[in-house]
Structure formats: structure tokens, C-alpha cells
Amino acid sequence: MYKRVLGIVLAIALIISVAACSSSEEPKDTTKQEAEDNTTKQGPIKVSVGLPEIVNAKFAPGEDYSNNLWTKLFKEKFNIDVEVDWVTTEYDTKINLAIASGELPDMFTVNIVQLNQLMEAGMLEDLTSSYEQYASPSLKEMIEPNRDIVETAMHDGKLMAIPRLHYGDETSTSFLWARKDWLEGNGIKEVKTIEDFENMMEAFKTNNGAKFGTMLDKTLGAFFEMASSFHAYPKIWVDGPDGKIVYGATLPETKNALAKWAEWYKKGYINKDFATMDSAAMLRDAYNGEVGTYAQQNWAGWQVGADMVKNEGDGTYFVSMNLPSVDSDKILYPRQFSNSVYSVVRKGYEHPEVLVELINTYIDVLDDSIGNGTMTLEEVLPFNTNDMHHITGPFKVEFAHYQDIKDVSSSIITGKENLGSGNAVLFYNEILKWKNGGDLVGLGRYLQMGHETASLVLGISHVDNDQIKKTKVWGAMPQAMLDYGTTLDDLLIEGYTKIIMGVEDISYYDTLIEAWRHAGGNEVTEAVNKMYGKK
């Protein structure tokens, strides 16, 4: 009996080790074969990609990342076979490992740190001529105005990556969001000064039974979004009084903002548990009708829109307003460097132009096809719903919606349909779903661009009025900054939290900034000035 058990154990051990050996050898064989296929046959072009997993993507039955409406379109149009090497939720880590092991897919996306590493190591294919030759007018129209971003994708005068771009400056500003029914009940139209804001919080408490004044969570998100009201820019790098670049947090405006928030905490305007609450816990106070306002970005309607209506009833969703100002001076909104993704081609891949062609197609389908009549709205919709417009990995750009927002909002407000792009048509129809049918699916979009003070409509006016303040670190971060990770900001957030909670007096701010400088703030400031300062 004993011997038999031993025999079985040994046999299993053998099988496992044999299986491990053979499975590790398999992929090598197939890659060899593929390489041969590519060179010997004049068949379809094969391009392998690695993709981040899009959690909310809903594929049609029988479809997946390697077989879907996009891959079918690419095959049909260019006879290109997109092969998915891997799909992962840990995309950055996976790419780092792929870089280290040298087993890169033909095309993939990287962040700016990885881009710089790959460019230095000469592991990327030059895209300059592919871009010149193949980029469609639409793509060029999107890329050209963003010279500053293109710069970050250049190495020795050659274009090494196609930047994904960003949604546009109008999407980066902050707003005061407040509950619609409470605003109307108290007859509040605008919140111009901090004093107005305090009066509003007071009114919500006395007239509407709110328990707190404003929302805040442990990341201090609402504090940072509202910092502009005090002309403070605690998260970006700005020109200091002596002409050198300094971190916004070190300037006295941040201190003033903190003093105000500490006062609000003392008055009971803020949940005493905020320091341990994540955003979900914070929002629960709103869903329970205990708080009716906070500062947040343009997409807050997706947070406190449909879920508010579901919990508290009709008309309880939040609407956006311009931030109040501590004095009557114009408010500026901080802007971080915002191209986080670059599409690149592995060095040695024969068809770098495929990347440009497929990005062209992406733009064509989503933005141009309805306008130029090659596709109908019904045909485009599947490409743009269920997150299908996020699954293409490297074959993707982010659309700046400046014109779309103008078109959609004026069409909705005036009732005269005047839409220039496919994206605009999609947004417009989404909003109509809410306006005409009360379908909550369209509420978030409605709050972004469906009425006169909708967030992005205000965002457009911020851009038009020159209210965008760009960080001085526009592009890659200096190494010293990367070395400290988030620890320097963490130090500040810990200190801010203590000040707001009254654990430390406001005078502690100066100690805090001194500690920050000592902990590495000085070193980073120097590195920033070396890289971006006036020469």
C-alpha cells in the first residue's frame, strides 16, 4: 500500500515536470512558424497586439478581443489579421515585463516612462515616414495642433510614437456641483463668492435637512478641485514669485484654502469620518440626502446623476455651476500634462504603416463616417457603445470634443439640429433619451452638455476666456520626481488632513512645507527647474 502511494506520487511529479517543460517550449515553435509564414507568403498582414482588459466592455455573442467588429473591419478593409498576444488588467506591469524580456507584441501602447525607456534602448520602429505618408487628413488635423505633445514622442528628430492625445482643455476644469431641487427651493442661481457658498451650505442644512455642508473624502478630492476658488494650485508646478518654478502647494494661497476648510470642519460642514472615507462612502451621504454639494470635475453627473434619482427621487440630481471666487478675480483652472498613452511599433516589424492606417480607420468610423455619409448612425452605434470604442488598444485616439460640445449643446438648447461629427450625433441622441423619455442612461451626458450651465458648456467658456493654467512640467517628469513616487504628495495630504480636522493648527502649514522641502521637495524642485526652467 505504502509503495503504491509512493509510486503514484512519483508518477504525478514526473508528469508535472514533463508537462511544465513541454508547455514552455510550445510558443517558441509557433512564433518561428509565423515568421516563416510572413516572409514566404504574400497573404494577409499579421500584426500582434497586447491589450488592456476593458472591464465594462460587453462583446456581442461569440465575439472577443481577437474577433470583434473592429478586427472584422480591419480584415475587410486592409486584409490585416490582428492577433491578440495577451489581454490583461495589469497592463503597465505586463508591458514592463514584456520590455524586460524583449518579447514585445508588434504594436502596443505605453506610458511616458516606458516610452522614454524604449526610445533610449532603441526598441521602437521609426514612424516618421509612415505618419507622413499614411496619416489621413483627419488624423493630421488632430495631431498637428498638439505640437507640445508630439514633442514628447520625438527622439532625435524622429517620430517614435503616435500620441493618443486627450479630451481637450475644456474637460480639465472644475465645477461646483449642487443638488438641483435644493438649489431651486432656496432660489439660488449662482454662487459667486465663498460667502455665497457658505450661505448655500447653511441653507441646505436649515431648509433641506442636510447633515453636512460639503462632501470630502480621504483623498481630499473636493478640496483640490475647489482650490482654484482661492487661486491656489496645490497640485501643479507654477511660476514662483522669484521667477523660478515652484510647487503650487508651497504658495500662501494653499494655506488660505486650508484655513477655510478647517473652519468648515469645525462648523460641522464636513463628515467627521471623512479622513477614512473613500469616494463610495462619501457619495453615500449624498444618496442618503445628507449633503447637497461638492466641487468636482465635469463628469460628476455620472456620479451624482442617475444614482441620486434612483435613491432620492426625481429632480434630485446635481447640476454644475462655476466655482465661487474668494475675491472677484478671475479663476484659473490647473491643467496637468495629459497625454498618458502612446501607440508604438516594435523595432523590426515590417509594416509600421499598419498602425497609422488602423488609427485612421478608428477616426473615420467614429468621427467622420456619419458626416460624409459612408455609414449611418445605426451602423456606427455598435462601434461606440458597450465600450467597444475602448477595446482597440494601440489603434485608438482620444477625440477632443470642443466643437462637438458646442454643436450638441446649441442643438439641444435651440432645438435646431446642427451636428458636425459622428461623436456629436451619438451624444445628441444620448441626451434626447433623457430629455424626451426620461431614460436615466442619458442623464450623465445631459449634465455634461445638455443645458446652458452644463459642465462642459461652462468648460468651453473657461477655455475661451483663457482660464487654463498649465503645469510647468509639461511632458516627461524628471527622474527625481519619479524616484519619490507619491510619497511627497502623501506627506502633504497627511498634513492637510490634520489641519482640516483641527488636529494641527493652521500655523502647522509652514512646518509641513518645511518638512516637504526637507523630504525631497527641494531636490525635485531643482530637477524641475533644470528641466523646464528658464535657461
Added chain:
Amino acid sequence: MQSLLFTLRKQWQYHVLLIPAVVLIFIFNYIPLYGLIIAFQRYNPSMGFQSPWVGLDNFTRVFSQPNFVQTIWNTLFIAGFQIIGGIIVPVVFSLLLNEVRKVSAKRVFQTIIYLPYFLSWVILAGVMIDILSREGIMNTFLSLFNIGPISFLGDPKTFRWTMIVSEIWKSFGFGTVIFLAALTSIDPGLYESAIVDGAKRWKQTWYITIPSIMPIIVLMTILSLGNLLNAGFDQIYNLYSPIVYSTGDIIDTYVYRLGIQQAQYSVGTAVGMFKALIAAFMILTSYYLADRFAGYRVL
């Protein structure tokens, strides 16, 4: 030499049986040791192990961070009490459970206390934040006795005790099962003769039960001492917030914010190596002490 050959000839089958395990450990635990050189380089994934050498730069960088020493202390404090509690509580519980006569009740208890061990901290953290909030069940209960409200997760003074107690609560079921197994292996004859000698329950426990499971207790302690610098990343990361950094920030969470998010592998490896060296030292010391004071040895 002669005797070694002799034993080998006599026991060669057993050594053959060991081979798969040794091979696996060699492949997965020894070969990767090569990667430790990253700790002495400014590692760039695209250059691999050919990255530039920087000597002890990464170590000095981490240790010169003003908060790092504090995080070591926090780690030792939290992990130390978790280890002590993680031995005492299961021992006491297994002794108590052993006295339960009804087998079915014993099984039910055992299962219930074992259950949290299988839950992920990600899930438990969500539950705990709710229970321990200012208006949560815990504070509502305490207010009946006019205590509180206590900010279990938001006060630097209480935070680490919350971490210690909750970790012990979560994992003591596992230890209890091990000690219960050890208890069943005690020769009943010992108790019988003790009863003949007139020993009551307490004396039986003190002079028979505890000495009998002592080797297991020592073994568990030695094994857990290797974790002295692991205060539980999952738990802390899911429960802490900036306000409790001063007492709740441990080495792992600090390094995570320092570098792993930005793929700064060298720093991560340097700290990992530092922790491994300390752990190895702790295990060797405790093994020596166990041999010295409890007469316990593995070899």
C-alpha cells in the same frame, strides 16, 4: 564519511523522492536570487540586467527618506503584536475547544472561527470600514455604555490596535486547527496516569497538555518570526488613510507608494532584500534560542 555512505545506501529511495521538491525549489527559489542584482543597479526594463551599476545607492535612497525609520518601527509594532497574539490566542482557543465534550459543537465552533481566514482583505476591509465608522454598529454598541465614539480607523493611536486585533481575529482559526491537531496526538495514557496521581484539569493542562504541544508552539513561533517585517500589506493598504500614516504606514505600503506604482524596480528589490536578510537573521536566532531553551530542533 563511511556512515554517510552507509545511510545513503540504506535510504536512497527517500533521497530520490526528495529530488522533485529540490529541483522545484532550485528553479523557483534559488535561480531567481540572481535577480537581486537589480537592487544594486538603476534598473531599466529595456536594458535588463545590463542596467548601470549604482552600488548601494538604492539602499541609501530608501533609508534617507525621513519617514522610513518610522515605517520600520510601525511594522515591528504591528507585526510583533500580531505574532504574539497569533500564537497565544489560538493556543488558548484550542485548549478551550479541546474541553468541549460535544463533538458536533466543537466542529461548528472550529468552522466558524476558521471562516474569516478564507476571506480576502479587500472584502473584509469594506465590511470593517462600515462597522467601525462613527455611526457604525461598533460605535452604536459602545454608546450603550457611554463609550466613544471611537474613530477606530481614523485615529493614529487606535489604528494600529485595530490592525492587530482584526488580523488576529481573521487568522487565529488557522492556528487553532493546527494546535487542535497537535492536541489529539497526545497519548491518553499520560492523562490517565495523571488522574491516578490526583491531578485535576488545571494541573493536567499545565503539566501534560502544554509541554506536549510545546514543540508545535515553538515551530509556529519560529515560522512566524520570519514575518516580523511583514505586517500585512493587503490589510493595511485597504484600511489606512493619510491621517494614520504616522502610525499605520508600514514598510510595504510605503515602498508601494515610493516606487512600485511608478515601476521603480530597483528600490522595491532593495527593500525586499533588506527584509529577507532581517527575516533570515530572525529565523536563525529564534531557531538557536528554541534549541537552547526548549530543546527543539528540526535536524
